[in-house]
Amino acid sequence: MASRAFRWRRPYTVILSAVGLLMLCDLFGVFRHMFELDYDTHFTYPLDSEVNFYVNLMLSGQQSPVTPLESHHFRYLIDPRERCSGQRPLRLLIAIKSAPDHVERRRVIRQTWAELRTDVRHVFLLGTRAGDYELQRTVRREVEEYNDIVQAYFQDSYYNNTLKTMSGFRWAIERCADAEHTLFVDDDMYVSVPNVLRLAAQRAEYPAPEGGTAAAAAVPQPDSPLLVGYVFPASSPHRHRFSKWFVPLQEYPFSRWPPYCTAGAYVVSRSALRRLLYTSYYTKMFRFDDIYLGLVAQKAGVKPLHTDYIHFWEQTYSPDEFRHVVAAHGFHDPSRLLTVWSEQHKLGNA
Ligand SMILES: *[C@@H]1O[C@H](CO)[C@@H](O)[C@H](O)[C@H]1NC(C)=O
Numbered sequence: 001m002a003s004r005a006f007r008w009r010r011p012y013t014v015i016l017s018a019v020g021l022l023m024l025c026d027l028f029g030v031f032r033h034m035f036e037l038d039y040d041t042h043f044t045y046p047l048d049s050e051v052n053f054y055v056n057l058m059l060s061g062q063q064s065p066v067t068p069l070e071s072h073h074f075r076y077l078i079d080p081r082e083r084c085s086g087q088r089p090l091r092l093l094i095a096i097k098s099a100p101d102h103v104e105r106r107r108v109i110r111q112t113w114a115e116l117r118t119d120v121r122h123v124f125l126l127g128t129r130a131g132d133y134e135l136q137r138t139v140r141r142e143v144e145e146y147n148d149i150v151q152a153y154f155q156d157s158y159y160n161n162t163l164k165t166m167s168g169f170r171w172a173i174e175r176c177a178d179a180e181h182t183l184f185v186d187d188d189m190y191v192s193v194p195n196v197l198r199l200a201a202q203r204a205e206y207p208a209p210e211g212g213t214a215a216a217a218a219v220p221q222p223d224s225p226l227l228v229g230y231v232f233p234a235s236s237p238h239r240h241r242f243s244k245w246f247v248p249l250q251e252y253p254f255s256r257w258p259p260y261c262t263a264g265a266y267v268v269s270r271s272a273l274r275r276l277l278y279t280s281y282y283t284k285m286f287r288f289d290d291i292y293l294g295l296v297a298q299k300a301g302v303k304p305l306h307t308d309y310i311h312f313w314e315q316t317y318s319p320d321e322f323r324h325v326v327a328a329h330g331f332h333d334p335s336r337l338l339t340v341w342s343e344q345h346k347l348g349n350a
Pocket of ligand 1: 153154155156157158159160
C-alpha cells in the first residue's frame, strides 16, 4: 500500500525537484554564465564607433561632429568656483565622494588628510536628498564655513555613484584644470597625501627608495596619461541574483570586465582626466562607477596601472605596515581614522 502511494506521488516529486533545481540554477546564475559572450573575442561597448577620433578633435579644441551619448551636464547647486584659483603649481586635487549626511566623516577628514599642504586642494562630492530641507541647511552651513563642497543635482544613492564620479570629473576639468593629478577617493578611506604624491611621480616604481636612482629615473614626462589604483585585471560579473552587484545579461553580456580600478581610491593625471571625461561622453552609462570608468578607460586606450599600496579591503592596522600605504579602506568610523592617521603623521608617513 505504502509503495503504491509512493509510486503515485513519484512523478510529482520528480517534477518538483526538477523545478527546484532549475530555480536554484537561476538563482546562482548558472544559465547566465552559460550564455555569456567570451570577452576576448566579442567585447564591444556602445558607442561602437570612431570614439578616439571624436575625442582627439575635442582635445585639440575642436567640436566633435557626433552628438554625445552622455553629456554629463550637471546642474551644480553648490559650486565653489574659486576653490583652485591662485595656487601654482597645484600638485593635487582630492575629490572625495561623500553623502549629504556624512557630516562627521567630513569633519575628521578636514582635520586629518585634507588641508595638509598649500599645493593640494580638496572638495567633497555630494548629490541631493530630495525633500530633506533640514539636511540641506546643514550642508549650507558647512559650505559657509569651509567652502569645500561640490553638490550636483541628482538623487544621492548607491546606484547613482557613477553620476557622482562624473560630476567630479566634470567639475575638476571646469574649475580645477591646472591640477597635475586628481585623487578620487571615498569618505571612508585613510589617505596619506605625501604617498599619493610619490605614487603619482614614481608610478610603476612606487615605492622607490627615497633619493634613490629609481626615484630620479621615474620622474614622469610632463602630463603623460596615468590612471593608477588597485586594479582588477579580469574579474567576472556577478550573475547570482542575491548579489548587491548582480548584473543581468541584457545589461552586460560578456564573461568578464575590462581591467578597472576599484572605486575606493585612484589617481588620474591631468591629461588622462580630460581624455577619460571626453571618452565618457561616448560611453553608455553603467551604474557601478568603477566598472564604468573601466569601460571608459578601455575605449580611451588608457591602461589602468596597478598598485598594491591602495587597499580596497579592510585590514588590521599595524604602524609599520602602513608606511607606504597610499590609501586604505575600512575607515567608516571617523575616530579610527583620527587615531591611525595621527599616528602615521607622527611617524612621518602621512
Ligand atoms: C539617480 O538620480 C536621478 C536624478 O536625480 C534620479 O531620477 C534617479 O532616480 C536616481 N537613481 C537612483 C537609483 O537613485
